[in-house]
Amino acid sequence: MPQPAATRPAIHPGTRIGHVHLKVADLERALAFWRDVIGLEEQQRYGDQAVFLSAGGYHHHIALNTWESKGGAWPPPGTTGLFHVALVYPDRKALAQALLRLLEAGWPLEGASDHGVSEALYLRDPDGNGVELYRDRPEAEWPRDAEGKLAMVTRRLDLNALLAEAN
Numbered sequence: 001m002p003q004p005a006a007t008r009p010a011i012h013p014g015t016r017i018g019h020v021h022l023k024v025a026d027l028e029r030a031l032a033f034w035r036d037v038i039g040l041e042e043q044q045r046y047g048d049q050a051v052f053l054s055a056g057g058y059h060h061h062i063a064l065n066t067w068e069s070k071g072g073a074w075p076p077p078g079t080t081g082l083f084h085v086a087l088v089y090p091d092r093k094a095l096a097q098a099l100l101r102l103l104e105a106g107w108p109l110e111g112a113s114d115h116g117v118s119e120a121l122y123l124r125d126p127d128g129n130g131v132e133l134y135r136d137r138p139e140a141e142w143p144r145d146a147e148g149k150l151a152m153v154t155r156r157l158d159l160n161a162l163l164a165e166a167n
Contacts, residue, residue, distance in 0.1 A: 021062075027066050040054060041056075043058075046065075049065060051064045051065075084131055088136065093165050096163055112156070
């Protein structure tokens with residue numbers, strides 16, 4: 001008999017998010033964003049219905065498909081769905097280079113925040129999906145309260161200082 005949820009062990013700490021499938025209206029338009037602006041590499045196509053993209057040759061981090069959404073519209077405000085998908089960059093320089101790619105492509109940001117534990121850029125893909133590009137600070141630098149508990153913040157991210165690290 002299964003244990004009650006309160007007594008079951010937590011999820012294994014080695015568990016991680018694998019890949020994300022995004023429903024898109026136009027595969028080529030979405031691909032132009034995720035491949036050409038963000039910089040993910042195309043790994044495989046399923047005809048004109050799906051494309052699998054990744055960083056570093058992994059089978060896929062992001063899949064784009066039109067199986068249920070070809071020609072579809074953005075979800076209206078006030079509905080449920082994906083808030084955003086987040087891509088984690090290995091360091092501040094890589095995040096700065098991602099910002100530079102966005103600026104060079106003329107892609108608009110919706111926000112940029114310093115959360116104490118991370119620095120993040122927020123935007124939307126062509127289908128209205130929220131996208132967060134961020135880097136984590138080393139855990140030793142995370143802000144903590146007097147009791148040692150995590151104390152995340154939301155402050156304005158200095159984009160000029162970030163861009164200075166792009167080269």
